Amino acid sequence: MPRLLDSDDLLERYDASARERVVAEPPKRVDAPERTPFERDRARVVHAAASRRLAAKTQVVGPETDDFVRNRLTHSLEVAQVARDLSRALGCHPDIAETAALAHDLGHPPFGHNGERVLADLAAECGGFEGNAQTLRLLTRLEAKSADAEGRSVGLNLTRATLDACTKYPWARGAGPGGAADPKFGVYADDAPVFAWLRAGVDGPRRCVEAQVMDLADDVAYSVHDVEDGIVVGRIELTALDTAAVWQTVREWYLPEADDDELDDVLAGLVAQASWPSAPYDASRRSLAALKNLTSDLIGRFCGAVQAATFASGPGALVRHGGDLVLPERTLLEIAVLKGVAAHYVMQTEDRLAVMARQREVMAELVALVAHRGPDALERAFADDWAAAPDDAARLRVVVDQVASLTDASAVAWHRRLLGRG
Known part of the structure; x- marks a missing residue:
């Protein structure tokens, strides 16, 4: 396993092109704290107005529903922690991966994916709407921080490496793996110039490894934490799952080809974990502590499996476009099972569907x-x-x-x- 690098060694892995900004910036005052370019990027996202708004945007359960459940901001903070830890273990820059994680949901509109689908339909005549493309637009245009020589906003003026890491879907509308029918994309047509700049020297739609870390951290965090929130608000009981119904949701939402025997085996592996509950959740401190231990163990399980598989695949440098994460099939199935549990018990209930209809x-x-x-x-x-x-x-x-x-x-x-x- 590669050794953990110190901050200077990590920074040296990123060349001048990775550190470049759309608008060159002079050095800060000599009396200002010395920071790396990527530390400055992280600070700009933390202080952005769009980041503060995430506190009042829906994750799964509305932020006004319960004091315990996640909103988009707390979710982003948790994704950032997972991304930072994983990136350090893999040898890519933790500030880049963490900033990408902090920024990954900035483009989400009100009411989460429900609102996103409405805007996608209504914006068809101007190039559609996609939360990830909106994130790029915020970072490079809408957030007020820097301007070019003509006075046009360049958003937060982040480095090329950080912007690339924030690009979960590095292609235009209709140009993704799914073709014209693919709803996912990362750039609107009128943001193409800055997209071309940040992708300079990259052929095709390959994501940089820091973006892959951000994407995995997002998947891990929400698969685990959505279940945790569902348990706390009384919608999910892990000791009494209706697996037939949950497996149908898994097939409808995530894995169309998965069969019951395969999913039963994956769940059995999760249940065999020592921290999986053996008694119903009762909201006591003992239950809350046990639930926290479960979420911690699951995150460690998923990230550890990916880290081991990635290191076993070869000695490639896991920096920018020099390598790829390896995601074991079993880990992907375990994550999908948890997503299916949350989707079935939280997102498909009649009261939730009624609220979503009104939101639309x-x-x-x-x-x-x-x-x-x-x-x-x-x-x-x-x-x-x-x-x-x-x-x-x-x-x-x-x-x-x-x-x-x-x-x-x-x-x-x-x-x-x-x-x-x-």
Whole structure:
């Protein structure tokens, strides 16, 4: 197993191109704390307004539902911790992987993936909507930090290596592995120039290893923590799973070809773990501690398996595009089983489906109301974008940018205000 590198050794693995920014920046004051380029990137994401808004955006259960459950911000912090630990173990730069993890959900609109699907439909005429493409847009345009020589915003002006690590789907709409039907993409057409800059020297859609670490950390964190949240709010009981129903959800949502015997065997392996509960959750401190131990053990199980498989695959340098993570098939199945448990017991319940239907109505009506009112309904920065927009498609993109920036609560408040209800 490779030794852990100190910070200077890690930094030397990233060349001048990896550290470059769209707009060159002069050195900081001599009396300012000395920081690496990637530490500065991390600080900029932490202090971004879009990061603060994540605290009021839905993860799975709405942030107003329970004081314990995750919101998008707490989820992002947990993903960042997993990514940082894994990247250090693998030998890539932990500040890059952590920053990518902190940023990975910045582009999510109100109401999580439910709101994302609404905006994707409504934005069809201006290039669609995808949370990851919106993240790139925020980092390189919408967040106010730096400007180019012409006065145009370049967002947070992050380094090339960090922006590349934030790019989970490094392709344009319709250009992914699934072709035109693939809903996932990482860049809108009018953000193509900065995308070309950050991908300079990279052929094809291969993700850098730091982006792979971020993506795995996201999968690990939400597969484990969504189950934890579901248990605490009383929707999931791990000692009494209806496996037939859960396996059907796994096939419908994640693994169409998985059969019951295979999934039964994967669950049996998870249940055999010492920290898997043997008694129902009762909200006592003992139960809470046991649940925390389970989540910790599962995260360690998944990350440890990937780390071992990656090291066993060869001695390649796990920096930028010099290597790839190896994800064991068994680990992917275990993660899918946990996702299926959360999806079945939390996301498909009748009360949840009713709430989601109302959320979609609010989002669709809000886009229509803002588009009708135009600049009068927009915050100043977006009103300026509207004024500069050359056509209706560009103005629709401004409306979508504005609505996507809102939190769950502010989306509801804007909807009520624009309807004249308060």
